[in-house]
Amino acid sequence: MSSEVPAITVRGLVKSFGEVKALAGVDLDVAAGTVLGLLGPNGAGKTTFVRVLTTLLRADGGTASVLGLDVVADAGELRQRIGLAGQYAAVDENLTGLENLVMVGRLYGMTRGKAKARGMELLDRFDLTDAAKRPVKTYSGGMRRRLDLAAALVAKPPVLFLDEPTTGLDPRSRLGMWDVIEDLVAEGSTVLLTTQYLEEADRLADRIAVIDHGLVIAEGTSDELKDRVGGERLEVRLEDPSDAEPAVQALLPMADEPPKCDGILVTIGVRQRHGIIVEAVRRLSEAGVEVDDLALRRPTLDDVFLTLTGHAVEETTADESPEAAPV
Amino acid sequence: MRRLVSDTLVIAERNLIRLPRAPELLLAFTVQPIMFLLLFRYVFGGAISTPGIPYVQFLIPGIIVQNIAFGGFVTALGLNEDVHKGLIDRFRSLPMARAAVLAGRTFSDIVTNSLSVAILLVTGVIIGFSFNTDVLHVIAGIVLLLMFGYAFSWVFAFVGLVASTPESANSVGFIAIFPLTFISSAFVPVASMPSVLQAFAKVNPFTITVNAIRSLWLGLPAGNYVWGAVVWTVVITAVFAPLAVSRYRKQGRA
Secondary structure, three states, X not given: OOOOOEEEEEEEEEEEEOOEEEEEEEEEEEEOOOEEEEEOOOOOOHHHHHHXXXXXXXXXXXXXXXXXXXXXXXXXXXXXXXXXXXXXXXXXXXXXXXHHHHHHHHHOOOOHHHHHHHHHXXXXXXXXXXXXXXXXXXXXXXXXXXXXXXXXXXXXOOEEEEEOOOXXXXXXXXXXXXXXXXXXXXOOOEEEEEEOOHHHHHHHOOEEEEEEOOEEEEEEEHHHHHXXXXXXXXEEEEXXXXXXXXXXXXXXXHOXXXXXXXXXXXXXXXXXXXXXXXHHHHHHHHOOOOEEEEEEEOOOHHHHHHHHXXXXXXXXXXXXXXXXXXX | OHHHHHHHHHXXXXXXXXXXXXXXXXXXXXXXXXXXXXXXXXXXXXXXOOOOOOHHHHHXXXXXXXXXXXXXXHHHHHHHHHHHHOHHHHXXXXXXXXXXXXXXXXXXXXXXXXXXXXXXXXXXXXXXXXXXXXHHHHHHHHHHHHHHHHXXXXXXXXXXXXXXXXXXXXXXXXXXXXXXXXXXXXXXXXXXXXXXXXXXXXHOHHHHHHHHHHHHHHOOOOOOHHHHHHHHHXXXXXXXXXXXXXHHHHOOOO
């Protein structure tokens, strides 16, 4: 699996909807056989980006190609090589799981028999065999997403686009979905995955691109990104706000970056997880600071944004608020 | 071209297998028109005078034409749902023929329309309707009906793609098309209307098509009705099919 040849190449991609610049000049490469996680809040331009690359939407400027095929000039041929799944691609609720997959297979040009065999194979793989002959409207959210992903895989496309594949799923279904996606990745598909969850990108992606206001503001491996964000966060909740200054002083030697203090909440960035809590408790107790609660947490999308852009995540659409990511 | 035909059939099959599973739709084009038929035959019919022919003979062609125009409603609702549930996105990301989604949709309407014509004709015969012409004319009438219904499927395809919700597709259908069917010769003789309405009713495609069916099935004077109906059918299709297709291509491009 060569990582030299980019499977996806994007240069200066621009797309506006009226006044709103959804994409403001995106440059991005995704090497063949790798997974790129496109990380950003709602309204950052992730879905617009996926829609342009899957030929659903025409960009106002710039170029994009998948496997060397231009998204506009070679759209027809390109559609044979890609699969799309996620929050906006869908399955027919009134058909059964198998009927959905057979329909998609035949629309890829397969014979009915071949489409059916492939459909059964995928249902088996995604643990949906028992539900194969039930209408999709009886499926749970997790089962629908798995079927949706199966539909994207019918023609064994070399490049997959997964648009927020776990948004809106409960934590258990999300974990199941991650397992499924990890298997795909292990088989060598090139995957572009959009997500609002740093943890999801961290687990599934080889490289992560952070997108905000239609621009890629950072790109790198998960470790590179975390280094920029400053690793984990130690949060200390104080009994008494007047203890804030002594607490900051006590924790300062452990911190990677200047501690932040917000009323009774003191946050420091730490790189090394090991032994941190014990040391923090010791230092705080020596300083005579009363602690209400103390916890170590991983950086979130908010931390990434705060560090990279200086502002917190701005929700431009409120309808799909991110639920708590599973820990 | 072969791809277009096979993709269209796949989509049509998909639309049709779901029908028995969504009984409310099936109900809409079976029970509802029968109810209408009985209401007009037995409630209003006695008060409407149709010189020269019994009301049941007058009514059946009218109600079948009205009903077949609304047969495309399944297309409006189905397309609207497909847009909102993201299925159109899935189809557009597949290497299928670009026109197949709409062609399959309107094609499946022909199947459901045939079913509803059959149901209404059987009900009509039970309550006293009879053909006064030969088999060829009867079949010509059915073909004309299906063509007319197909033209309206494209109207509804456009409505379904433009409408923001299934409810608004519903109200557009009712506000725009329902009155058209009543200000026509479908239920009452045009001569009984005020002169302003008469002028409108005389050029109304519903009047022309209903009169065409009456001439083909009952042997009433044909005039230019049959050709007029064919022209209307072609014109409506020629206007709304390109509108719907161009709307489909731009779907989601905003």
